[in-house]
Amino acid sequence: MADNHILEMRDINKEFPGVKALQNVTFQVFNGEIHAICGENGAGKSTLMKVLSGVHPAGSYTGEIVYAGEPCHFKTIRDSERRGIVIIHQELALSPYLSIAENIFLGNERAKAGIIDWRKTTAQAVDLLEQVGLHENPNLRVVDIGVGKQQLVEIAKALSKDVKLLILDEPTAALNDDDSEHLLALMRQLREQGITCIMISHKLGEIMDIADTTTIIRDGRTIETFSMRGPDVTVDRIIRGMVGRPLDNRFPEHEPKIGPEILRIEDWTVHHPIDNERVIVDGANLTVNAGEIVGLAGLMGAGRTELAMSLFGQTYGSGISGAVYKNGQRIETKTVTQAIHHGLAYASEDRKRYGLNLIQTVKENITSAGLHQLARAGVIEVDAEAGVAETYRKDLNIRTPSVEVPAGKLSGGNQQKVVLAKWIYTDPDVLILDEPTRGIDVGAKYEIYAIIDRLADSGKGILVISSELPELIGVCDRIYTLSDGRITGCLDRAAATQEALMRLMTQTTDEEAETHA
Amino acid sequence: MTDQSGLMAAVDDSPKGGGLRALLGENLRQYGIMLALVLIVIFFAVWTDGRILMPNNLWTLVQQNAYVLILALGMLMVIIAGHIDLSVGSVVAFIGGVVGWLMFTYPFWHSHWYLAVGVGLGLGLIVGVWQGFWVAFVRIPAFVVTLAGMLLFRGLAQIVASRTMAGFEHGFNQIAGGSLPNFLGFAANPLNFLFKAGSPFGQDFDVVTLVLGLAGIAAIVITTLRSRQSQLQHNLTVESRTVMVIRLGVIGLAIFLITAVLSMNLIGGTPIVLVIVGALIFIYSFVTSRTTFGRHVYAVGGNRNAALLSGVKTARVDFLLFVNMGLLAAVAAIVTTSRAGAAVAAAGQNYELDAIASCFIGGTAVSGGIGKVGGAMVGALIMGVLNMGLSIRGIDANTQMAIKGLVLLLAVAFDLVSKRRSGVS
Structure with a gap:
């Protein structure tokens, strides 16, 4: 059976600063199957696929990748694409104002000496669109077609590169039911043509429907791999595998006092x-x-x-x-x-983009949403402002040499406390x-957590x-x-x-x- | 207090070292630019045999550069918020043209020149409303709006001032050309025995100028001490006493010397335009550092999304910035027209570029969010001193422009490289 594997990843370890994203992950895919990867947000699914496709280059991880019988050390996406591995990301990577045909051959133009052969481009694009069942004029701009059709353009683009192993990251997340159906049908058709698919999905119904094998990843480790043809495979079984993260976070004791x-x-x-x-x-x-x-x-x-x-x-x-x-x-x-x-107060999930002004000081960030409380006729009472910032620094234990330091210099946890201080100061x-x-x-x-409990208690x-x-x-x-x-x-x-x-x-x-x- | 997490402070340095370095790092840039100005002045003082320091040249320096200082105040805030204004030179020509045309054509406006000035300021507000509307509410990039404005207002200026219009009331010409009246008399120069008779440095002092200069020094010392005191009250880190004394000493001495030289000016005392510029610098320092509006400008420039989600009305901020820029362009237009004694369609050529360059030389971040009034003013003075020094040495205008271009490039390069090294992304 072993020779029938198109892909084997062994003992893959990948670290980001402070986080072990993948630990001894082992992952095998049979030739010509549809293989689903399941796991919670942040389990390491996308990281594993990035390791495979060369987005994370060889050397930045440890472990072995054997593809089509040969060990691989991909340095870039181009390396993996040359071997027929194509990844389609959740955020589609199409250039919106170029045409369908131009997008299909982007970076891979049908050209001689840098001059594009438009007749060839269009003719081949029509062929590829036929294969994926997309009946659109290849000269349409990508921005003018729906997300479902854009997904098909991505697949046509993959086919143009002679794809043997197609990786789809949440392919149906942005699609409506009809488009999803169409995409799943296309995946079955590709399987018949001998193309292997790896599919990351949260939609367990789809996985039950289409996958031949499923691998479950949790906290950067492979939990199990099983054939979907087995008798006891149910949605519940997949769920059991996905959850069960260790309860290693500690939480403060808290007795809620719930009001109206x-x-x-x-x-x-x-x-x-x-x-x-x-x-x-x-x-x-x-x-x-x-x-x-x-x-x-x-x-x-x-x-x-x-x-x-x-x-x-x-x-x-x-x-x-x-x-x-x-x-x-x-x-x-x-x-x-x-x-x-x-x-109301809303502390964003993306501190750096939506929560803080990293080049302003801790003090200025803390008072930014409640500044009107410190101002008389538009003039800020600077003494009072410094006092407010100082109070929150002590109260929330924000570790900073001074409240006059730019917020960008703080660690993530302390930045988050600054965000909380900013909102608490608006007295929401x-x-x-x-x-x-x-x-x-x-x-x-x-x-x-302790701050959250205190806020609730107030x-x-x-x-x-x-x-x-x-x-x-x-x-x-x-x-x-x-x-x-x-x-x-x-x-x-x-x-x-x-x-x-x-x-x-x-x-x-x-x-x-x-x-x- | 028990530390539940047992974590070490996860900031770059231990509190003390980090605080000191953070303070110095921040101020080094400010001191650096000041130092650059001082070095350039010394360089030209040597190279021109002290001619650049002559009272009359100092007077001219102020007069010549008033427009840049005024425009840079508005431009600074526009750039901090992440925009740009390419139209100010054309707006200066347009408003100068309208004011000049009124006074030139109608006897009423000629004699009531101050009303014409009012019309000019009002027109500046209207121009600002126009551009602010497109930037803030239609959300067209300021680059495009003001590029269009550059053409639009230059065109209008050429229509209004199709020929040169000169011969204004004395009062109007005094705005840029006059000095404060010498109502306090003269004080004897205690050092005049050092100079030959008739030397410009041996003149008696104009008392009004001296009083203004000393008042300025007192104001700076008092505000510094007061803010230091309040920072100490709130247990904030402050600069060391020695650094403060040295800093105040240098600034005080510089102002005193400038005052002394200005007060010996044969034309007479403190230029009115210096009073206007000084007042504007004071107002805008206050606006940028002490008002909610100023704070919002920095917030919008540093992270527009975060500002929006903190309840800052970003569109309103953008709008007001351009209204303000229009007003300041009108002030610059009046000063420029008064100085020329004439309204011409070609006025204000390249003023936008001078103002923008001043801001960047003065440490304003190209990507927005960072910049200080003081920095932009010093940036403008560096350009002004370069202009004057090179002119005194008889370097032609084309070479001057090339040199200024290189200075701008190097200043921004220095800024970006030092910022990258300090690691604030």
């Missing part, structure tokens, strides 16, 4: 900011009580951040509808100013914390968005699950196990219909 409802969202629907047809959040209902820490769990692309940002001054999305109630009163949160005025009633401990070390995480409502299920289970009193833009469940702390959450997080619309029937 403070925030309620009804029928909250959000559309994609550019593709107005696409529903990102679909009729979400959610409540947060005073003193309560509520979690929001969901896999990548489920719409968690989008829900939060659309709520916070409509900073995401278009065609937003639904109602927000604060203490039972309907409120408008159409601008950030309105949202802050009504006592509801804090939405999006991945509050992403990229920070265990000790700082504990401190963040009567504020907290909504925590996190990819780490143990974290949600550890800090939250109640957890909502979001799948594909829909709230699929709400579990109390007692009922919230990783498995139960993951089942709800991977529930698709069809299954929901079945359970209701």
